[in-house]
């Protein structure tokens with residue numbers, strides 16, 4: 287008795303349509319940004335393209351599902367409290383679309399071609415559809431709960447590395463909330479000697495898609511929001527990977543400190559991050 291099984295095709299089709307239409311429009315506006323808005327400060331940017339893309343996605347979704355709720359980054363005041371409140375309010379509804387119109391706005395503004403559109407649909411708090419579109423490479427990652435993850439029709443699978451020492455890991459640097467930076471630095475300091483190398487591309491959602499595609503062995507980041515992670519979490523899980531918080535608790539929409547991996551390295555990865563915080567913050 288799960289309603290989404292019957293109609294998940296159309297949910298997915300709407301998510302794909304919205305992500306690809308918005309993505310194409312975003313790419314067409316590359317280099318044209320006139321007004322650079324700052325949210326919490328000069329590291330926290332928003333452009334008219336972020337807002338326009340979110341509007342476009344909202345319209346496309348509401349045309350098909352007028353009674354669904356939409357939680358979009360640009361519809362929420364900046365800061366962790368406002369995000370938590372907006373998520374809590376959204377989750378009172380059965381169907382919630384969770385939208386990040388541009389994940390990687392800083393990259394977009396600088397012309398660094400690593401940004402994406404992220405759209406997820408949650409039913410009673412559980413993500414059932416996740417779509418990430420990267421307009422720079424024209425790559426569309428699509429996952430449906432229980433049905434696997436596909437990129438342009440090809441099934442995706444996480445990478446095979448079994449040890450951190452063979453792993454390519456990505457992270458991101460939290461901005462705006464100074465209390466999370468030491469935790470991130472401790473993780474970096476502890477992990478750099480343990481892994482093959484570390485990357486930081488500047489889009490949490492695209493890092494998650496790359497874990498799913500086997501291009502990264504794992505990814506962690508502190509201080510994210512539901513819209514950065516919802517689609518990517520399902521995409522990783524449906525590709526055979528694991529997603530948890532930095533203490534190893536299973537992913538849900540309230541997770542802000544994320545660890546995603548190919549599953550084989552997950553416990554070693556989480557243990558290393560725990561050690562890092564023990565030594566980095568207390569020792």
Ligand code: 2AM
Nearest residue numbers: 330388389390391458459462488489490
């Ligand atoms: P954004 O581009 O949608 O803002 C990069 O490390 C990641 O952090 C991106 O996914 C980026 O999403 C996100 N990010 C940027 N500014 C942030 C902020 N002030 N708080 C939380 N996450 C942020």
Ligand code: CA
Nearest residue numbers: 330331359391
């Ligand atoms: Ca942002």
Ligand code: CA
Nearest residue numbers: 386389390514
């Ligand atoms: Ca984001």
Ligand code: CA
Nearest residue numbers: 359386388389
């Ligand atoms: Ca964004």
